Amino acid sequence: ESKSKSISIMAKILDGLKVSKEIKKEIRADVDKIVAGKRRPPHLVAILVGSNGASMTYVNNKIKDCKEVGFKSSLIKFSSTVSEAELLETISELNKDKDVDGFIVQLPLPKQIDQEKIIMAIDPRKDVDGFHPENFGKMALEMDTFLPATPFGILTLLERYQIDTKGKHCVIIGRSRIVGKPMSILMGRKDFPGNSTVTLTHSYTPHIEDFTKNADIVITALGDPNFLKGEMIKKGAVVIDVGITRVEDNTEKGYTLTGDVDFESCKEIASAITPVPGGVGPMTRAMLMKNTILAYKTSVYND
């Protein structure tokens, strides 16, 4: 703590944890009604291959969320040596299973497995991750479909905090298939949140600060701890941090989840900012539940 107290205006915290709890409560109320009407609850299945620490945490959290909102959940585990054929067989069974509304294959997959082939095998109607090309295409064309959970979570956070996005310059850092690329499409769509002018930057963009300094909204999804500094953003910018890198340290866990945004310097300049943890992460989790109940309600097996 510095002795000379300087007056600084602190950005509004976009509290993803709080909003995610509201969303899960809404879903829970919906499920309670379904079950009270003597119908089965929604059922989500997660497939986990191998024992990647982050992947295990993500999948366990998804199962926990299912319990919280009243869904049935199943976890199918494979060793990291599983064959592509074996995985495809499991997907084929889940596609046919009338008791399964949605399922996800946790990424990344081991090298011997062709990720695209796996994603293509998922019935788009059960693809609650929104990763199938059919769903990605529908998203890009602004048709109703499952939106990938993280972009969906960011949109919902912007919506609930009534962040003005129309005509704003949105700069996205990172072009991954699950965050940066879909986010760049969604921010430019003709809707709210959306109607932004979008710049998609990535590892080959020279002088990223030249772009971020001119952004009204910055969305970071690059996985580089504390990359975005206060001096790289415009006064009053809205900063959305998707990064969650495990940075090793001497804490009990052995690591601390660290965002792409240098929160301390950015909070003085930004008008609104998501924290890590408690920002985008819990929103992502809530939106998977949202997609699952949507899959249930639109299922051909549930009038």
Ligand code: GUN
């Ligand atoms: N790996 C990192 N994020 C995700 C996600 O949202 N879904 C799946 N299936 N795998 C992931």
